[in-house]
Amino acid sequence: MNNNQSLILLGVGGGGCQYVANVKRLYDGPLNALGLDTDQHAIGNLDGLRATLLGGPRLEGLGSGGDLVKGRMAMKDTTEIVQSELEGVRAAVIVTTLGGGTGGGATPELLRTLRKMEIPTLCFALLPFSFEPAERRNLAERVLPQLDENADTVVVVDQSDLWQRADALDKPLPEAREQASAYFSKGLTLLWRLLFYPGFIRFDPARLLALIASRGRARLYLSEATGPDRATTATAQLINQINQAAVSAPPRAVILGISGTEDLRLAEIGTVMDQLSTALPKGCRLDMGTVLTASEQGSLNLATLLFETWEESPGNAAITDPNATTSGLSAPKKGRTRNAARTSKLGYSTGRGRFRDIEPTIFNGEDLDIPTYIRKYITL
Ligand SMILES: Nc1nc2c(ncn2[C@@H]2O[C@H](COP(=O)(O)OP(=O)(O)OP(=O)(O)O)[C@@H](O)[C@H]2O)c(=O)[nH]1
Numbered sequence: 001m002n003n004n005q006s007l008i009l010l011g012v013g014g015g016g017c018q019y020v021a022n023v024k025r026l027y028d029g030p031l032n033a034l035g036l037d038t039d040q041h042a043i044g045n046l047d048g049l050r051a052t053l054l055g056g057p058r059l060e061g062l063g064s065g066g067d068l069v070k071g072r073m074a075m076k077d078t079t080e081i082v083q084s085e086l087e088g089v090r091a092a093v094i095v096t097t098l099g100g101g102t103g104g105g106a107t108p109e110l111l112r113t114l115r116k117m118e119i120p121t122l123c124f125a126l127l128p129f130s131f132e133p134a135e136r137r138n139l140a141e142r143v144l145p146q147l148d149e150n151a152d153t154v155v156v157v158d159q160s161d162l163w164q165r166a167d168a169l170d171k172p173l174p175e176a177r178e179q180a181s182a183y184f185s186k187g188l189t190l191l192w193r194l195l196f197y198p199g200f201i202r203f204d205p206a207r208l209l210a211l212i213a214s215r216g217r218a219r220l221y222l223s224e225a226t227g228p229d230r231a232t233t234a235t236a237q238l239i240n241q242i243n244q245a246a247v248s249a250p251p252r253a254v255i256l257g258i259s260g261t262e263d264l265r266l267a268e269i270g271t272v273m274d275q276l277s278t279a280l281p282k283g284c285r286l287d288m289g290t291v292l293t294a295s296e297q298g299s300l301n302l303a304t305l306l307f308e309t310w311e312e313s314p315g316n317a318a319i320t321d322p323n324a325t326t327s328g329l330s331a332p333k334k335g336r337t338r339n340a341a342r343t344s345k346l347g348y349s350t351g352r353g354r355f356r357d358i359e360p361t362i363f364n365g366e367d368l369d370i371p372t373y374i375r376k377y378i379t380l
């Protein structure tokens, strides 16, 4: 099993599949992704995304027509095929658009299947645009509690907010769609990049699994800046977004991904970490990783996931997932259930795990070690 396949990205319904197809197209590396929809025609229009038709004979590939029950039944009809696609998967990221019958009806059922298979789930639920009929939003609101109940972590993203933040509201539609997808894609693929293409500071995969399994809501924020003060500017943008959001609970744990090109400097990482950790509430745990990309010369990108229900426990801190290998997301060993792993073993590594891939800074034959302003954020 290739490690890239141990994490899967699933799109559900017409909109969810479109987002995932765009993410896959925009991501510069192998990404294990699958679309799930009841509409054969919509599946045919997915550019480069493998997709499974849900509820074949029941709906004859014509979609659910906005019917949540049909969406749910279609997923039930196709459970075995979907399960076979998930063999060996260690964690699933789901993107669903709510407002229609497939996204709204099939997603809770899919999450139940994933839970039975003991696969931790991070579910991005995109709400209808504010200009869409009120019934769509009402339908979406009805589905959210079912997502909360069946997913491990739910990230609710308002599509109008997303397009506004991506500066796409005023653009012609094809361009706007591209821009909004690119923006979302950067945040979403952060996890893949952090785990599979780390640069300098690696994010601990066991830690990611523990955070996803924490059962609750999370929020996604992204920022980008160029120029000599890009670290300060991008961090200020991020903090601004975090502070402006109407939230139900303050963050308890944060994953920060810093991505830049070869010109990313250690001092910039320090600036981001100093400013962000100062802005976060006391006791909020901040974990980070860096990614070096070849594209987007000169820009520094920040992506954060803020978890609202993380509980730091001595058990978590002390136990390392025995299934986690160097890359941490390999298939679980047979013969023990992942439920057990989730409740008692899915802590984060307390060894020098995250320093594994850091090249020592050698100067005049001496290892200068990690600067303290970086090291103080990292648990040894
Ligand atoms: N950004 C974007 N959003 C979309 C797209 N298609 C649908 N949506 C959003 O997704 C919501 C649900 O619509 P669909 O995804 O088409 O519905 P579905 O889940 O396929 O369900 P049915 O078509 O009723 O079976 C809509 O209200 C829109 O907000 C798309 O191509 N791009």
Ligand SMILES: [Mg+2]
Residues within 6 Å of the ligand: 013, 014, 015, 039, 042, 063, 064, 100, 102
């Ligand atoms: Mg549809």
